[in-house]
Amino acid sequence: MNVEGTRHLVSAAAAAGCGTIVYVSICGVYGRGPHCGGRVSQLTPAPSSFLSSSRLQAEQIVLDAGGPWSGPHVVYGHGDKGVMPALVEMRTITRDLPLDDAVRLSVIHVTELARLLARVAQKGGLADPVVHAAMADPVTVREVLTVLFELQQPALSSTAVGPAAAPQQMRAKGRSGTAVEITTANNWYEAASTWESAGLEPVATFRLTRADLDWHKTAAPC
Secondary structure (H helix, E strand, O other), X not given: OHHHHHHHHHHXXXXXXXXXXXXXXOHHHHOOOOEEEEOHHHOOOOOOOHHHHHHHHHHHHHHHOOOOEEXXXXXXXXXXXXXXXXXXXXXXXXXXXXXXOOOEEOEEEHHHHHHHHHHHHHHOOOOXXXXXXXXXXXXXXXXXXXXXXXXXXXXXXXXXXXXXXXXXXXXXXXXXXXXXXXXXOOEEXXXXXXXXXXXXXXXXXXXXXXXXXXXXXXXXXX
């Protein structure tokens, strides 16, 4: 779907005279990391899964057609069935997981991603054809979990497990275990230049709306 679907879409868009196609990929095409503030030009794609490899191929199809692509890392907010719900689930069963402020992530709220993509499409692309879609500054895992726990107040497990056992526990609960990797390794990317090029002011703080919280409470695990 990523490769052939994108190829057909690009072909159909060209036939219809569509001026711009904006492809939304993911920073997973760089591999597992850690990554600490790299610009697109400083990073070499090294996908670690078939899905990421197919996304990388789709990116190239769009680039060859003259279209831009943007790469978010963690997209959160209403509709997220993976990242934030899994972080809460993981934290309730893994009390001894390191949560120092050195672990930082690139994140973007779904509405901010939409705002940025709309501008990229409106401008027909930015100065660079490939950009990172994230808040201008990374957030720490501690920041994310503090907000989640203060607002949502999930019940903590009476029996904690260590990070090594967390993936198995997460899978047993219907989660993938990716949350453990997210909380123990730096994965953040230079994104300030994206907003500057787009002529937009980025949101400066990590925040959740009431709609986001209501979604997280009812969302089924993916």
